[in-house]
Amino acid sequence: MGKILERYPVHRLTTLHIGGPARFFAEAKSAEELQSLIQQAARSGISHCIIGRGSNLLVSDDGYSGMLLRLEPKRWGGIEQVDDRLVVDASVTLGCFCAFCAREGIGGFEFLCGIPGSMGGAVLMNAGAHGKNVGDSVESVRFLHKSGAIISDVHPQFSYRHCHLDGLDVLLSVVLRVEEFSTPLDEIYRRQRELRQWRSDHQPGGPSAGSIFRNPSGHSAGKLIDDAGLKGCTIGGAQISPVHGNFIVNRGNATCKDVLALIELARETVRQKFSIELQLEVHYLGPNGFEII
Ligand SMILES: Cc1cc2nc3c(=O)[nH]c(=O)nc-3n(C[C@H](O)[C@H](O)[C@H](O)COP(=O)(O)OP(=O)(O)OC[C@H]3O[C@@H](n4cnc5c(N)ncnc54)[C@H](O)[C@@H]3O)c2cc1C
Numbered sequence: 001m002g003k004i005l006e007r008y009p010v011h012r013l014t015t016l017h018i019g020g021p022a023r024f025f026a027e028a029k030s031a032e033e034l035q036s037l038i039q040q041a042a043r044s045g046i047s048h049c050i051i052g053r054g055s056n057l058l059v060s061d062d063g064y065s066g067m068l069l070r071l072e073p074k075r076w077g078g079i080e081q082v083d084d085r086l087v088v089d090a091s092v093t094l095g096c097f098c099a100f101c102a103r104e105g106i107g108g109f110e111f112l113c114g115i116p117g118s119m120g121g122a123v124l125m126n127a128g129a130h131g132k133n134v135g136d137s138v139e140s141v142r143f144l145h146k147s148g149a150i151i152s153d154v155h156p157q158f159s160y161r162h163c164h165l166d167g168l169d170v171l172l173s174v175v176l177r178v179e180e181f182s183t184p185l186d187e188i189y190r191r192q193r194e195l196r197q198w199r200s201d202h203q204p205g206g207p208s209a210g211s212i213f214r215n216p217s218g219h220s221a222g223k224l225i226d227d228a229g230l231k232g233c234t235i236g237g238a239q240i241s242p243v244h245g246n247f248i249v250n251r252g253n254a255t256c257k258d259v260l261a262l263i264e265l266a267r268e269t270v271r272q273k274f275s276i277e278l279q280l281e282v283h284y285l286g287p288n289g290f291e292i293i
Pocket residue numbers: 015049050051052053054055056057071090114115116117118119120121122123124125126127128129169170171172203208209210211283290
């Protein structure tokens with residue numbers, strides 16, 4: 001079993017590079033190892049939380065007081081083609097998944113290109129771009145239920161950046177429907193290159209967690225923040241990106257407190273100017289676990 005590390009600095013696990021220490025952190029190589037770690041935490045009266053590649057997370061400066069768990073990333077071994085389906089381990093990064101698709105001539109998933117998460121995080125968030133969402137291709141999932149049982153062949157419901165799965169503790173793998181087999185490799189590479197270029201033209205580089213807010217119905221959160229005159233606004237080491245109003249970037253020494261202050265500023269200004277409530281898309285991990293803020 002992988003080592004259980006104490007007081008692990010969570011900023012190393014997030015793309016924003018923010019977050020205090022987790023009391024314990026461990027990576028599991030298998031579902032069995034995960035079950036055993038969770039049982040160990042429960043026996044000691046410690047809570048646990050699962051994260052993926054930390055690309056949609058804002059973590060408190062005080063860290064997390066329980067056991068933080070992650071699935072150890074698998075590469076090609078985590079993707080299996082069965083007829084017109086792909087069985088993908090939750091730990092596979094989207095970068096690896098897109099490279100696999102390009103290598104095997106599997107088209108239709110280019111929209112995931114450039115999203116820096118894991119397949120588990122992408123399914124949980126119903127990640128999407130350019131009018132496509134991963135949930136549209138999900139046939140079924142296999143997951144660890146809160147009761148400790150592993151449940152297979154479940155068909156989740158998806159909505160905007162959300163996956164509805166009763167009793168979910170940890171997503172283990174997903175079966176995806178493939179609609180485009182034998183796509184010429186050049187064509188896939190061309191589409192992937194175009195989408196990567198689009199990202200570098202429209203989104204900031206540097207540490208961020210992608211879009212901070214969900215798009216309110218009929219509106220773009222980025223445009224509302226831009227129209228409110230907040231682009232470039234800085235608190236401490238955090239900045240509302242001058243490139244994209246819905247991105248908060250860490251300019252080197254940002255704290256969670258700085259990011260929360262910018263979130264509050266954006267919410268308050270947009271509320272006053274446009275009477276619209278902004279809701280977080282990023283998930284906030286506080287000292288006692290995930291919280292809705
Ligand atoms: C530069 C940048 C660009 C981005 N662009 C996009 C975009 O275009 N579209 C988009 O939708 N998102 C985008 N994102 C956000 C993010 O990449 C996605 O939401 C991604 O799918 C999150 O995956 P993750 O593995 O990093 O999850 P994490 O951030 O680690 O976790 C997110 C949530 O998923 C849960 N979770 C993760 N893995 C599991 C699992 N195995 N079982 C159960 N729960 C799990 C966590 O508990 C948490 O609640 C972007 C982020 C960045 C930094």
